[in-house]
Amino acid sequence: KTQAKQHNITAILQIGIPPLMLAFLKRAGVVAEGMGTGAFLAGEAVRDLLLGFPRQEVSVVVEGDALKLAAALCEEFGVRFKPQPKLPGGTLRLPDGSKCRLTEARAEFFEYAFGTPLEGTSLRQELYRRDFTIDALAVELSAERFGQVVDYFGGREDLQYGFVRVLHNRSFVEEPRRVLRAVWLAERFHLQIEGQTLKLLREAVRDGVLSRVSPEGLWREVRPYLDDDGAPRFLGRCAELGIWPYLFPAASHWEVEPVLTYLPQALKTVESWGVVFGERWLSYFIAALHWTDPPSAQALCERYRFGRNTTAKVVAAVRHWQEVLGKLTVRGNANTSALARAVLQLPREAYPLLFVLLGEEGCRDRFREVLTAVIANKPRITGKDIKKMGYAPGPLYREALDAVWQARLEGLVVSREEEREFVRQYFARRESEGSPSQRFQCRHRE
Structure with missing residues (x-):
């Protein structure tokens, strides 16, 4: 497709973006035009807005000097600009807490793309770098064309029909983490991985492209996905597509799938009892590993370079959950203090796992009584x-x-x-x- 399809979404921007950020984007378009260049809202923010999700953070692509534009806007809005280390651009935060990342459109190409330069603007070349067609959308910010969607690769149509589609056949070879991103997008937004894309994904997994990603890089990609209620669907699809062994090599998905399925509701229930979870992803991580053994759990934590405290939490949960579960399910009266002593062996991130495994309402009521006592008697000193x-x-x-x-x-x-x-x-x-x-x-x- 050599021509961009255009539709105006100004009304969507007015609903989905904070007023101050909207004013900033309008001004960015005007200032960029005065400098003889173009500025475009681009990428994931456009996708999310078209799907009906509001955005506090956006990205703007500049067909010109992004640093010069940033300096002018920072002076006008009285905000600071944090440059990014490798590429021209950076991030600024507005007084309302919303953030904008400004980057320059790049004209060079990745090794595995089509091998010949694309014709067209630097914006088109920049968007061609994105993961999927639905990420390769942009919106005009100039005064005359503000709100016009720029769609070179059919992303808006793929959104309409609910498809996740790569931009070229070497996409997963070029960036193996796109395997995970495709699965996450499909499960998070209830989309389908387009047929040819799914075939390429399966081939990439079979060929071991994920082994090219460092363990830390793999975990940086996956961790945010486990902070969302869609985590069980994501992990289930990973198991179906053969990705699970790269993430949890010592665990079997079929053993933990029932727990993972009910974990989002368990998290909400235990939170309603007054338990505060600092790291929700850790509850999913513990649930995924709970049938392994402490040495295997520690080895995976070390592989992902977890900190000492986080590793200790995971190992303690794997080591003690069965003991605690047994004490909470004993028939008859039980000493609350003794049960609390047992529960305190576990990190709070393991409480949702216990909730699911307890099953019977009476046992869950007992668990709630114990947690209430634990919370009420939390030490005052730190x-x-x-x-x-x-x-x-x-x-x-x-x-x-x-x-x-x-x-x-x-x-x-x-x-x-x-x-x-x-x-x-x-x-x-x-x-x-x-x-x-x-x-x-x-x-x-x-």
Whole structure:
């Protein structure tokens, strides 16, 4: 297709973009035109807006000097511009919190494209770099043509019919992570992977293109997908297409699929009980690995370069969930304090897994009672308070705070000062009974 199909979506922009950002985009078009260049809203923001999803973050492609345009707009709007390290452009944040990324349209080509330069504008060449046709849409920002959709590759029609389609046959070879992006787009927005694209995707997976991606790069791509309620569908499709073993080599999808399916509702239910999840993706990660063993879980965490605390959470969940589940399902009366002691062995991100596995309403009610007690007796002091008391930071912080938590549940401490005294005694006891390294950690800093 050599000519761009055009439709005006000004009304959609007015609904889906914050007013200040809309004013900024209009001004960007005018200022760019005054500089003898063009500016276009482009990429994922256009796709999402056409699908009916509002956007707080947008991207603008400039057919010219993006840094010059950014400098003029920053001065006019009184905002700062953060340049990006490798390509001309960067990001600015407006006072309402919305963000705009400005980049220059590039004319050079990737190794695996058609091998010959495309005819047309640098905008067309820039859009040809995108992952899929539905990502290769742009919107005019000039005053005269503001809101006109620029569609060189049929992306608007693919959106209309619900297709995810690559721009050329070497797309997955050129960028293996597009395999994951195609699956995510299809599951997140309830689209279909177009027939030829699906064939190319299957061939790419069979040929092992994902093995070319570093473990860290693979995880950076996948992690955001696990923060969404569509994560179970995404993971299920990954299993169907042979992608799962690249993500969770030690786990079997069929074993964990029932838990993953009900995890979004479990997260919402446990949150309604007052539990706050800092990292929702970690609940899916733990659920995916819960039938493995601690060494395998730790190995995968290290492969993905997780931090020490995150790795400890995953390993603790894999090691203790069956023990905790057994105690919560014992018939008859149970000591809430004893159950709370068991539950505190798990990170809160493992609570949705427990909720799903408990199954029976009575067991879930008991679990809720335990969590209510745990939340109500959360220690008042924090790691910062322990540091102020003069103890060197380390793993014993977490152990000491858990011990305080248990002491509160048992009514042994109540006030903040009692908690501090409990910590002093705890560290003194650990210093007297621990290894040389533990004794060193317990000592007060000079």
